[in-house]
Amino acid sequence: MIDQYARFMDDVVDLVVWRYDGALKAEHGTGRNMAPFVETEWGSDGYAIMCRLKELVDPDNLLNPGVIINPDRQAHLANLKQLPSVEPEIDKCIECGYCEPKCPSRELTLTPRQRIVVRREMARLQESGGNLLLYNALDAEFPYLALDTCATDGLCATACPVSIDTGQLVKRFRGMRSSAAAKQWAERISQHFKLTEWALRWALRLGHAAESVVGVEGMRRLTRTLKRFAGDNLAQWMPDTPHAAGRLPRTKRAGAQAIYFPACISRVMGRLPGEPKDRSLMQLTVELGRRAGVPLHIPRDVAGTCCGTPFSSKGFSSAHAITINAAVERFWKWSEQGSLPIVIDTSPCTYGFRTARSYLTPENQERFDQMTFVDAIEFVHDQLLPKLPVKTKSRFVALHPVCSVTKMGIGAKLEAIARACSEQVTIPLDAGCCGFAGDRGFLFPELTQAATRHEADEVKAKQPDECYSSSRTCEIGMSRATGQIYRSYMYLLEKATR
Ligand code: SF4
Numbered sequence: 236m237i238d239q240y241a242r243f244m245d246d247v248v249d250l251v252v253w254r255y256d257g258a259l260k261a262e263h264g265t266g267r268n269m270a271p272f273v274e275t276e277w278g279s280d281g282y283a284i285m286c287r288l289k290e291l292v293d294p295d296n297l298l299n300p301g302v303i304i305n306p307d308r309q310a311h312l313a314n315l316k317q318l319p320s321v322e323p324e325i326d327k328c329i330e331c332g333y334c335e336p337k338c339p340s341r342e343l344t345l346t347p348r349q350r351i352v353v354r355r356e357m358a359r360l361q362e363s364g365g366n367l368l369l370y371n372a373l374d375a376e377f378p379y380l381a382l383d384t385c386a387t388d389g390l391c392a393t394a395c396p397v398s399i400d401t402g403q404l405v406k407r408f409r410g411m412r413s414s415a416a417a418k419q420w421a422e423r424i425s426q427h428f429k430l431t432e433w434a435l436r437w438a439l440r441l442g443h444a445a446e447s448v449v450g451v452e453g454m455r456r457l458t459r460t461l462k463r464f465a466g467d468n469l470a471q472w473m474p475d476t477p478h479a480a481g482r483l484p485r486t487k488r489a490g491a492q493a494i495y496f497p498a499c500i501s502r503v504m505g506r507l508p509g510e511p512k513d514r515s516l517m518q519l520t521v522e523l524g525r526r527a528g529v530p531l532h533i534p535r536d537v538a539g540t541c542c543g544t545p546f547s548s549k550g551f552s553s554a555h556a557i558t559i560n561a562a563v564e565r566f567w568k569w570s571e572q573g574s575l576p577i578v579i580d581t582s583p584c585t586y587g588f589r590t591a592r593s594y595l596t597p598e599n600q601e602r603f604d605q606m607t608f609v610d611a612i613e614f615v616h617d618q619l620l621p622k623l624p625v626k627t628k629s630r631f632v633a634l635h636p637v638c639s640v641t642k643m644g645i646g647a648k649l650e651a652i653a654r655a656c657s658e659q660v661t662i663p664l665d666a667g668c669c670g671f672a673g674d675r676g677f678l679f680p681e682l683t684q685a686a687t688r689h690e691a692d693e694v695k696a697k698q699p700d701e702c703y704s705s706s707r708t709c710e711i712g713m714s715r716a717t718g719q720i721y722r723s724y725m726y727l728l729e730k731a732t733r
């Protein structure tokens with residue numbers, strides 16, 4: 236392998252220097268890797284001047300020894316780092332670190348690069364039978380540091396030169412960690428998702444009812460008591476969980492220009508504590524479509540339909556496949572074989588559907604190819620905004636573009652909606668993944684705290700009047716972080732065009 240690399244480098248140098256008279260160095264590979272070829276590129280006279288300059292400035296060779304100026308003709312083949320093959324999701328990683336600033340867990344546990352490095356080191360130690368103590372320590376810490384605190388948002392892939400989504404590796408490991416019984420349960424839940432949705436809505440209603448009886452402080456005490464008896468994870472679902480969403484608005488199929496799919500979190504979760512008690516997101520979306528002359532239809536049997544992200548993020552691939560295939564079959568029927576577009580009101584779910592093709596059966600793949608999944612941001616920007624005159628602009632609003640908005644490249648449309656409806660818009664420079672990731676914010680709130688710290692500081696300093704986003708769970712995360720209520724941008728549009 237090293238011989239092969241040596242021959243490759245010699246061929247590259249021949250091609251670039253001798254055939255095309257080109258430059259060997261671009262942004263990378265200017266250090267040790269190209270050091271043996273600097274003289275070839277610049278000629279003996281030029282190289283001699285460089286060596287003399289180096290000697291003059293750094294006579295004891297303290298500054299970056301061995302880099303650029305290096306007499307060893309084999310320097311590019313020495314001390315090569317071992318990159319053992321581990322999993323196909325990450326094997327291409329060159330450990331450059333470009334992904335690190337994007338990662339919501341970078342200030343809490345590990346960055347994507349560090350997750351990969353730890354994984355490789357564990358594989359190396361396992362294979363070589365080396366330092367058992369170190370291996371055991373890494374093995375003990377890996378579940379929390381690498382797996383539990385990854386938001387599986389895939390933002391790392393947007394910065395990676397070889398498009399590695401470390402979240403995919405994490406999903407694989409989460410799947411491997413799950414017992415056969417857990418996978419069976421996940422499959423059962425996916426087959427009866429309507430029941431799960433109903434149970435969740437009632438759980439939230441009961442939580443809301445309890446809060447109205449004992450008050451917010453009473454709920455906090457109840458939560459503390461629950462923590463003592465049931466552990467942190469269950470209790471964390473209680474205090475800030477939003478109230479359940481209301482009923483599905485009635486819509487007509489006749490004349491509808493699109494199928495409106497309210498994501499399961501829109502159907503289940505409602506208002507945040509302290510949020511104005513106005514209409515639900517579903518009611519608002521239907522109303523805006525009606526006002527703009529672009530009527531929407533919500534199928535009556537929409538309950539129980541889901542993009543499957545809650546399963547895929549935990550590595551329950553079979554439950555995910557069941558859910559997404561069932562959803563595509565329903566969409567096919569609702570959209571009348573793809574003749575109507577499907578508008579989805581929660582950006583991570585739109586992304587979940589748009590990237591679902593490889594999990595579908597061949598028959599559903601054919602259906603999928605004929606259907607159009609539109610995020611509500613695109614729908615509002617392209618279809619509603621031009622038809623709804625803005626009457627009252629908000630003064631100053633902040634936006635939180637969620638990860639899937641960035642990945643789908645529709646952030647500019649979200650910003651355009653906000654700019655049309657307000658005098659001033661801010662998107663914090665540090666806006667990134669909030670780390671809520673469906674359930675991570677409930678189960679590991681420290682992840683959301685760490686991920687949102689800088690963005691929240693910026694929002695607090697700027698003091699916008701209103702804050703908007705496009706996913707309820709991320710809105711919960713940002714509301715907790717900033718102390719301001721984040722809502723769907725639909726509320727901004729509705730207010731401005733009322
Ligand atoms: S950006 Fe990609 S190649 Fe570079 S360290 Fe991160 S995952 Fe690896």
Ligand code: SF4
Pocket residue numbers: 337338339340346347350384385386387388389390391392400401402403405668
């Ligand atoms: S998926 Fe998100 S949280 Fe996980 S490593 Fe990548 S950027 Fe970090």
